[in-house]
Amino acid sequence: MRGVVFDFFGTLTDPAVESQRKQAFTATAEVLGVPAERFWAAMAGSFPRRIVGAYGSTRETLLAIARECGAKPDEEQLDRAVATHRSGAERLRTPRPEALAVLDHLRTQNYRLGLLSDCSSELCEAWPDTVYAARIDAPVFSWKEGHRKPDPRLYATAAARLGVPVSECWFVGDGGSREHDGARRAGMRPVLVTNAAYPGANLLRDDPDSYLPEHRIDDLGELIRLLGPSHDNG
Numbered sequence: 001m002r003g004v005v006f007d008f009f010g011t012l013t014d015p016a017v018e019s020q021r022k023q024a025f026t027a028t029a030e031v032l033g034v035p036a037e038r039f040w041a042a043m044a045g046s047f048p049r050r051i052v053g054a055y056g057s058t059r060e061t062l063l064a065i066a067r068e069c070g071a072k073p074d075e076e077q078l079d080r081a082v083a084t085h086r087s088g089a090e091r092l093r094t095p096r097p098e099a100l101a102v103l104d105h106l107r108t109q110n111y112r113l114g115l116l117s118d119c120s121s122e123l124c125e126a127w128p129d130t131v132y133a134a135r136i137d138a139p140v141f142s143w144k145e146g147h148r149k150p151d152p153r154l155y156a157t158a159a160a161r162l163g164v165p166v167s168e169c170w171f172v173g174d175g176g177s178r179e180h181d182g183a184r185r186a187g188m189r190p191v192l193v194t195n196a197a198y199p200g201a202n203l204l205r206d207d208p209d210s211y212l213p214e215h216r217i218d219d220l221g222e223l224i225r226l227l228g229p230s231h232d233n234g
């Protein structure tokens with residue numbers, strides 16, 4: 001096995017911060033002059049289309065969502081809403097405590113590291129400035145590709161960008177979006193991060209996976225042992 005493809009939210013990010021998403025959206029709604037509950041519902045309802053890029057950039061998305069909610073923000077308001085929304089998104093991508101050390105370790109082991117995220121515009125726009133960017137050889141974003149998990153094209157793209165056959169790639173994720181079944185069908189070897197220490201984090205999981213991978217770890221730090229030289233790779 002020469003490649004490792006990671007899910008992003010709840011896998012590389014701290015599962016504990018996911019509970020702050022509503023609070024972050026509320027701050028954006030306030031700047032846009034939209035009731036928080038209405039904004040939350042519009043963001044949730046538009047999620048499947050936002051993550052395949054149908055709403056465009058963060059600025060275009062916030063304008064469209066505000067209009068859906070009956071508001072007409074001016075340019076200055078929109079500027080502030082984008083800034084507020086981006087800083088909220090930044091908090092939501094806080095790395096989990098062991099994430100950067102795991103990535104750094106795997107790089108020393110000569111693994112090629114990829115990312116496969118069902119995400120909206122915020123992550124894609126901010127990616128080069130994140131702490132993850134220098135550690136990931138090839139990111140694949142649903143927003144940019146126009147497909148979401150478990151679409152097999154995403155896994156094929158991730159492997160191709162790493163220059164590693166899918167059969168030599170691990171896929172590591174916390175579940176949701178049927179990502180492990182997608183990985184298995186694409187020919188990758190799936191690993192579930194159960195996040196057992198974060199009860200409640202999985203309650204927000206979208207489109208849960210009915211397929212349970214053979215390889216399961218409770219926390220990301222255990223990945224090093226699973227992939228380590230003592231493992232038989234079977």
Ligand SMILES: [Mg+2]
Pocket residue numbers: 007008009010011173174175176
């Ligand atoms: Mg996830």
